[in-house]
Amino acid sequence: MTGRRSVSDDPRSIAYDVLTAVSRDDAYANLVLPKLLRERGVSGRDAAFATELAYGASRARGTLDAIIASVAGRPVTGLDQPVADVLRLGAYQVLYTRVPAHAAVGTAVSLVRRAAGHRPAGFVNAVMRKIAARPLDAWLHKLTPADEVGALALKYAHPEWIVSAFRDALGGDKELPALLAADNTAPAVHLCARPGLIGRDELAAATGGRPGALSPYAVILPGGAPGDVAAVAGGRAHVQDEGSQVVALRLAEAPLDGPDARWLDLCAGPGGKAALLGSLAALRDARLDAVEVSAHRARLVEKAVAGLPVTVHEADGRTFGADGTYDRVLVDAPCTGLGALRRRPEARWRREPSDVPELAALQRSLLASAVRLTRPGGLIGYVTCSPHLDETRAIAEAAEGVEAAEAPVQLWPHRDGTDAMYLALLRRVA
Template structure:
């Protein structure tokens, strides 16, 4: 009598290419401090993913990065343990599965089974069982039910409630509410705009082609405010011929408006064409400034671009090739230049809270303790810019953050310490409206569709 053959355990099914790409980017973000918006497009190209697979990988990657705080709260509750007691690789798998369950139309069985299978491949049967139990607990309820149970009360902590609902750290939501001031009732709309996938903005290089010509080439739409802006619904802009040929740049419309504002600011005396970009990397604003100076016919215009970081300085040189730009690799706080610049841009290093929609993992990477050190650097750079500007010249101070300590706080310090006066910057951003009470300008993604750029224009006495 022959014995029946032993059945081999079924081989576990690895993640499909789209989910695999998303998972690998999540691991790169966690282990290597990678930027999802840079790592994912490179990975999609490398692995030949396009169409629906690329779209699904993008949704899973950016969505999971953006909503990490909400996902972690749900996972911790369902697992009955804090997330710091869950293996980091297992936690990223749980985040990926939980995002599919709560925020996509993926069938529950597919979201759970693919995640459990990968947990078995990465670890063992026991931990695959743990993932299965957690996800099945999560799947019994929808997102609204989880939010109702876990979010702070709207009546006692409205900022905390909205921060939880829209997956932002509470301190960032509070900073936004403070910056909105009397318009803090718009906080929910602002937080929601951070969760929406932004359009790609291009800038047509002046003298090379118009925005209308660029829009026709790339099947885009001419922007609302900047005369150089074109909007794209999606796709990889690095594949566009206009971008590869250097006649267009990937640049948020808010950044375009900041560069344009510097060229429009009124000077006392003639413009000698000696312009300075004190924080130039990666060079988008520098390139636009130089091209606008040429297009406006400013005689002898030349932009000095300061960037101490080697890789970023290389990017400035690459992005400004063929333009009247000198790239100098020094610290902008003490560059050793002869004073006398007509126009100076200080697009200062900042927390980047105004660009969270484009950098989905940044909201969880930044900490309140980052603000004081950046504030000191911002004050030092602005002080240096003022010293380098001739009497009657203009310094434009800008940050991609609305945090008051990085915006009005820095400018108020400059007004106390240096011989400068604030100009009304709002006319420099025409035709944009709802820019704030002045004299400074605050752009908002929920109002203008741009990053939350702050700008102050200071004239040196």
């Protein structure tokens, strides 16, 4: 069927509305975009183009802002929100896509007219024409600072403090470009074939996916919507990054002397690891308690673990439970999420360096509580989806009453194809 497109279902308008929701309402691009596409009945190539523009411009914001500011002669934060977002979207189109410059300039002018009236149209037109006069490489060359971190931050569109944190965690510069590039690439969807409920090969055959290299339960999908997979709809598999599977499995499978029937997930929402641990618990005559402080997320855990030997508690993990009563305890701590930036296009620009010490204090308390709840000889898996050393090594090494049970694990998107998950496997000493 052919039909005339209205203004609101044009991919560029949708992308602009996503950028507006992100900058004005602190929304998440990956939640707003699918909703807008559904509401406006946009699919196929138009949906793919709207996605590329919305996610691409959100990811590249710092670099786009540097270029816009150099042309406008003032910081983008000093521009009105509609002008700033129209310019980001326009600059993204001319510098990162094959959209012809005249089309991108024309769209930017009509978008800003609709969003903010005629007054800023001349300014937007002039800035866009100047941006379109050079390719991206030339802009990067012109604006690149002398220092290595600043240069990588501009080229790969990451804040400098995050580039520095990655360099520290990698122990050098060598792999930084590959890591930063991996952050700018949308990840494949991974499924977890729930142990005892469906075989990994059966799930791979049913989905056209391939087995993961790191988790015996992982299937990497070639594309498509995981909600369409019958095993996911039927609760025999769930969507879960292979790295998340690996860290949960390392805790569940580490050798343990003595009883092994009481397991705990101290930070369970939305329930991915609780579902995997719960499936394993069912096969090993164990039970899992899953604790989550947020009511909404506790409900998500309940849904995720339906039918498994899991009890969900809506509670604060810092004060939960009786001392020394668990054999295996997972602390999948709230963190900056710097290891999963490829999943949330705008997240890198929203996080602040000051988030790290704030979260580190919570991480320390939750880990101390996990140690308190674990019996002597029992195991604790301290996990983050951030590789920031202040959230990983510093927290694990400062924990009291434990010793290392195995060498820590740090996964990386560019090496392992997973989120940058960290695991310290600790044993409670008497």
